[in-house]
Amino acid sequence: MAEPEAKASSPPPNGEEEKMEKGVVLHVQCKDFIKMPDGKLEQWLTEVSPVKLQKVFKLPTWSYAFVTVLPEHKEQFREAINGLQCRNFSITVKDGTPRKAPQEGGLEPSAKRQKIKDFPPGHVPTLKDVKDKLKNKKFGDILHKTSPLIDWSYETQLGMKQVHIKSAVRAFTKQVAQKCRDLNQPPPDWTSHEWSKGSKAPVGCACPLDAAIGTPNESLEGYRNKCEFSIGFDSSGQVECGMVLRITDDGFGRVVASCDEVPFVPQEMKRLCKALRDCARSSKFPVFERGRGWQRGFWRLVMARFSGTELLVMVQTATVSGEEKEELVSEIKAALTQDQVSLPVVSVYLQFNDEVSDAARPGAVLELIYGQPQLRMQLLGLSFDIGPLSFYQANSATCALLYGRALEWLQPEEEVTVLDVCCGVGTIGLCASRRCRKVIGIELVPEAVESAKANAALNQIENTEWMVGKAEDILPKLLQELDPNMRTSAVVDPPRPGLHSTVLRALRSCSQLSRIVYVSCNPDSLVEDVIKLTMPSENDEDPFIPVRAVAVDMFPHTLHCEMILLLERSSKVKDPRKHIAPAEGASGNEETCEA
Numbered sequence: 001m002a003e004p005e006a007k008a009s010s011p012p013p014n015g016e017e018e019k020m021e022k023g024v025v026l027h028v029q030c031k032d033f034i035k036m037p038d039g040k041l042e043q044w045l046t047e048v049s050p051v052k053l054q055k056v057f058k059l060p061t062w063s064y065a066f067v068t069v070l071p072e073h074k075e076q077f078r079e080a081i082n083g084l085q086c087r088n089f090s091i092t093v094k095d096g097t098p099r100k101a102p103q104e105g106g107l108e109p110s111a112k113r114q115k116i117k118d119f120p121p122g123h124v125p126t127l128k129d130v131k132d133k134l135k136n137k138k139f140g141d142i143l144h145k146t147s148p149l150i151d152w153s154y155e156t157q158l159g160m161k162q163v164h165i166k167s168a169v170r171a172f173t174k175q176v177a178q179k180c181r182d183l184n185q186p187p188p189d190w191t192s193h194e195w196s197k198g199s200k201a202p203v204g205c206a207c208p209l210d211a212a213i214g215t216p217n218e219s220l221e222g223y224r225n226k227c228e229f230s231i232g233f234d235s236s237g238q239v240e241c242g243m244v245l246r247i248t249d250d251g252f253g254r255v256v257a258s259c260d261e262v263p264f265v266p267q268e269m270k271r272l273c274k275a276l277r278d279c280a281r282s283s284k285f286p287v288f289e290r291g292r293g294w295q296r297g298f299w300r301l302v303m304a305r306f307s308g309t310e311l312l313v314m315v316q317t318a319t320v321s322g323e324e325k326e327e328l329v330s331e332i333k334a335a336l337t338q339d340q341v342s343l344p345v346v347s348v349y350l351q352f353n354d355e356v357s358d359a360a361r362p363g364a365v366l367e368l369i370y371g372q373p374q375l376r377m378q379l380l381g382l383s384f385d386i387g388p389l390s391f392y393q394a395n396s397a398t399c400a401l402l403y404g405r406a407l408e409w410l411q412p413e414e415e416v417t418v419l420d421v422c423c424g425v426g427t428i429g430l431c432a433s434r435r436c437r438k439v440i441g442i443e444l445v446p447e448a449v450e451s452a453k454a455n456a457a458l459n460q461i462e463n464t465e466w467m468v469g470k471a472e473d474i475l476p477k478l479l480q481e482l483d484p485n486m487r488t489s490a491v492v493d494p495p496r497p498g499l500h501s502t503v504l505r506a507l508r509s510c511s512q513l514s515r516i517v518y519v520s521c522n523p524d525s526l527v528e529d530v531i532k533l534t535m536p537s538e539n540d541e542d543p544f545i546p547v548r549a550v551a552v553d554m555f556p557h558t559l560h561c562e563m564i565l566l567l568e569r570s571s572k573v574k575d576p577r578k579h580i581a582p583a584e585g586a587s588g589n590e591e592t593c594e595a
Ligand SMILES: C[S@@+](CC[C@H](N)C(=O)[O-])C[C@H]1O[C@@H](n2cnc3c(N)ncnc32)[C@H](O)[C@@H]1O
Pocket: 001, 002, 003, 391, 392, 393, 421, 422, 423, 424, 425, 426, 427, 428, 442, 443, 444, 445, 448, 469, 470, 471, 472, 493, 494, 495
């Protein structure tokens, strides 16, 4: 499950309006775009497009790009590109929205014309409705930008998230049935109305949904144990350390607002932001700024992790060397560790980043300039030491509930080997390890794998093995070489784009694997992955079947929604239609019903 950024999201692009007015803008989306630098994507699209592209615009975090073509080329482009495969996923092409530069202090003209309607009192919108509404609202306040559900009660927010995952379950149920019909093959039984009725699932859903797991009341404020803050200028031009309120009209600069009002930021982090804001205001080093083709200044980002009692901080600046670096380091240390600041800082890292993007390259210099290298977190009776770069679930209280349910469904028994795919610092696997034969964790980030090994040792756990690399490279061979008699279960917890198709194929074709617990932070990508795990195929008689799902709200007040889905081999799942009570007046006993 990927962690959503604790910062306000960027609006779509802007700029070069002249060119955009002459052409038409198309929204071109594909899961694999997120991994492609925009230059590479432009090169690839230019190669596959039958028409000349006027412009390709994509930011590093986007899984979509805005492509401008001449109006007379629009349909030809759409026809050629829509449905085309890019690496492992297919591309969709929709009409994009050409943008005008926003007018000072107001809404964009197009958004004004569109007339933003507030939701009527008492109406509970879907998460998608709220998201769509936000797209049109350019200049909101930081509270609503970061916490768009804040105006609804928490109970209502949970209801919205429950509806969201119900839609995901309906979507894969319906799509598997439709795909089978398209292929002239009978849809699997679990897509039928009778099956969902027998399993007491909502209409159209293949499996029942448990009541949504929410964040406990006492953790609804300040629940994040990790946040990222930007150092930049606020709307009055003052240096601020907080959250990005909006992107400036040129598409490059960020207007930063204080996070004082943001409910999910813990008080300790709010005080940390103030200390760093004051430090940057009085510093000899200017704040980082960027525009088209230029960048200057130093102070950029702050990442903080909070264990509940202690803080680990990473400050990101542009590169500073020699004596100047020493000055910068002592400014940071003084700001964060002097007695009068009274912040519980136990660890400070400095990272240099000279990219236009805030995402530093994987090899960017990262130096511990104060205190201990890691922060100790407690979870389900175990201790975890984590560094600045490793993934760790950002809401500790709800994470314990999520893992509790995932393990309940996984049933790690003595004879079972558990695969922890995309394991991060090994949290789920280590929590399962005391109940199963062995845990094998696979993770991309080397720092996280080192932490997983160290965390196993820290908790005196010896039945684990950790593998560093891409799951798509490691898993096929690992599963092929598995002892044929080894009972195996898997928990998969991929980042937002979901699992690689090679991983899905390997899981599906491993006969020793009988159960998958899929933890997802993105129900949309889960839908596509579940289709691949469950679609009947001629070569394999025993695909997976969705058995149970639950929404987990790790990020109250935001649009993010996690879910857990249990999948089991179809041969192991009892047919729930057999338990439907016979209609009144119908003859026959239970045996005849089951026949
Ligand atoms: C949502 S996190 C889950 C981490 C862990 N299961 C937990 O609960 O803390 C996803 C993890 O997948 C890792 N990851 C991303 N792409 C990967 C890949 N292709 N192969 C293996 N791991 C990957 C990320 O580094 C991250 O640690």
